[in-house]
Amino acid sequence: MTKAMPRELTRQQYLDLYYYMRLNRTVEETMVKLFRQNKIVGGLYSSLGQEAISVGSCYALDKKDWIAPMIRNIGALLVKGVPPRDIFMQHMAKYDSPTKGRDGTSHFGDLDNLHIVSPISMLGDLIPVMAGVAIGGRYLGQKIVTMTWIGDGGSSTGVFHEGLNFAATQKAPFVLILENNLWAYSTPVRRQVPLENLADRARAYGIDSYIVDGNNVVAVYNTAREAVERARAGEGPILIEAKTFRRLGHAQHDPAEYVPKEMRAYWEARDPIALYEKFLTAEKLLDAAGKKEIDERLDTLLTAEREFAENSPMPPPEFAEGGIYCTGDDCHKIRAKWERAIAEVTPPKSSVKPVWTVPGFGSGKGSGGAGAPIHFGDTPAPAIMEKAGENGRRAKPAKTTGKNATKKAMKAAAGASRKARR
Template sequence: MKKELTRQQYLDLYYYMRLNRAVEEMMVKLFRQNKIVGGLYSSLGQEAISVGTAYALEKKDWLAPMIRNIGALLVKGVRPRDVFMQHMAKYDSPTKGKDGTSHFGDLDNLHIVSPISMLGDLIPVMTGVAMAGRYLGQRIVAMTWIGDGGSSTGVFHEGLNFAAVQKAPFVLILENNLWAYSTPVRKQVPLENLADRAKAYGIESYIVDGNNVLAMYSTAKEAVEQARAGEGPILIEAKTFRRMGHAQHDPAEYVPKEMRAYWEARDPIALYEKFLTGENLLDAKGRKEIEEKINTLLAKERDFAENSPLPPPEFAETGVYCTGDDCHKIRAKWERPIAEVTPPRSSVEAVWTVPGFGSGKGSGGAHAPIHFGDTQPAETKPAEAGKSAVQAPAKAAAKKTVKAVPASASRKARR
């Protein structure tokens, strides 16, 4: 591991990993006390992924967590009490008891989109977030996570393909934790590296040691900046292991003992502590201080959560529809001149040619008009002279044709 962050950044990563684990440990206790209403999922051993990747985002960026990304939520600014209350179905929780687990979001402040249980759906949704951000001139990046199992869904393909053709500023973290419930990755995907899926979409990919928080962070940081620069979506495969069962009820006896032992010896927090100690960034005293800070915080947060009531029954009937401006004032936040996307500047002349198309004999020569045009910016002529208002997707797509990334080259992660 190479030193390249500030001391505070190194310690932030440590703090959030410890906080992630402590929040989940506390929820296991609450679960055993029957205070958790539904299921409880664990990200034990995968904290480096949630924390390292979310830490690469800026405040204005958007993320959508999956079930094992509580760490990402904490990094983005979600309070532990909200995580507790969600699981306990409390009225003060972000969804006021209408949904549980990490199924909550915050459009206005933290820029978090709530997941649903159907896997993969977030991929097109976050593609849309990324496209809208680009359209509005916000220069944001959208990030979400998916598992090895979730990468088998149709919407994973539809979403990533759409993101790729649109060159959307979108980063997808594929957490390959080797198990989708009881199904091993070998039965899920016939690939050694799930990052290879990126080849099908002509996008860049990385393979990272998911138990190395610094590798996760630096790779995600690079990917986020690439995406922000308009280079299109990026897929990062994080290789890791799901240490607990699918949820609390599942003892995961189907996992081979040797596999579990191998990964338990590679605990991401223990590995990072070793690094921090070696670099003189953390000593026993500093560690104790962080532990105490977390313990004090979580005791307070848990008490708040426990004291929150369940929602009143009739609350079930409310909120199906937005009732208008009193309910939500929906306003797009423009950070570019609106004139760029309104006529006459938005107007384009309809000339549909593809360079090189039909240049052979009898075809009408190069630049022969065709019915279904390519969106090459050379043919995009604004009605008014001046800068093209329509450069974002089209120009980016043309500037750099699809870059094929061989599997070996995709191993860009710093270890």
């Protein structure tokens, strides 16, 4: 099967990817400081070393598309246009935060403008929800694609299966990014899922998948962009496994001593931002002056955003009450935006003959008549499957280290994602 086609990005796109990864990391570094100062109310989760996935995949979406980030996708929120102050205030439970202190961390959304659905802590729930947004968007004639993220751990939940299977039966324009960071809290991926590649889960739903080096932002972008275009074109949901590593613990409280030292060292040498800086420098897209300019821009921005956040008050206690129901005309302002003729989905045009068409009468192949044998499929023998797997493993990050991440390696990796064999 083929890999994502490499594509040329504009200078601005290359630099955007860099800026957002830097912004992602700096926002989180700022929050670590706030955490140490006891200004963060609850837990603090980190996407250190995973920034390329949040940024590269979300950057592949159009403005009208919908996302639902998970806890380690601050980068996706930033690419979508969420101001850093909102993220700070969410973590600090401030009254000016999007949820006014009623929920924390990245648990907030913006349905009207940025098209962001809030995550919850129960993993996998967003998958059917985003499948629903995708199906609803198609119903209204909007050419939207929806995207959410799930971890290696979350891919074992029941609703992951229900959601992805349902999305597949509906051919929903939906892209699921499976961030395989190798750890679900303290449990390594091999103890959770008996698969070498989690992208192989897609086979169970008859959908296409890719594997990509999650520490290579250009590769993530290219792969996601191709998946988004295919989903938008009506090819159905696509699963992308991004291979990466969770550099810190489950949250700030967790020193993650269960992670082997060599493993950590291996991945720390593959820091996605350091790798990308080398690439940009080699490509002459970024020099010392350009980097300094971004440093200063981030410093100015985040100083102001942090100050705003710190000055925001806590919510008044009585704000805990009320707001349970959406009442009054002002509460629910979302109106269906029709981008197709309503007449297509209303009678008489919507009327159909309520009967199923079952090709081949369920024998498995096209209609062969009463004498046709039952078809048992053409599942390849295990040896053949193994071979296909080997071919597809070219993106294995082991081949690239931080040291020799030259322009050549970066470019090769950019294209070295693959569609898993169906």
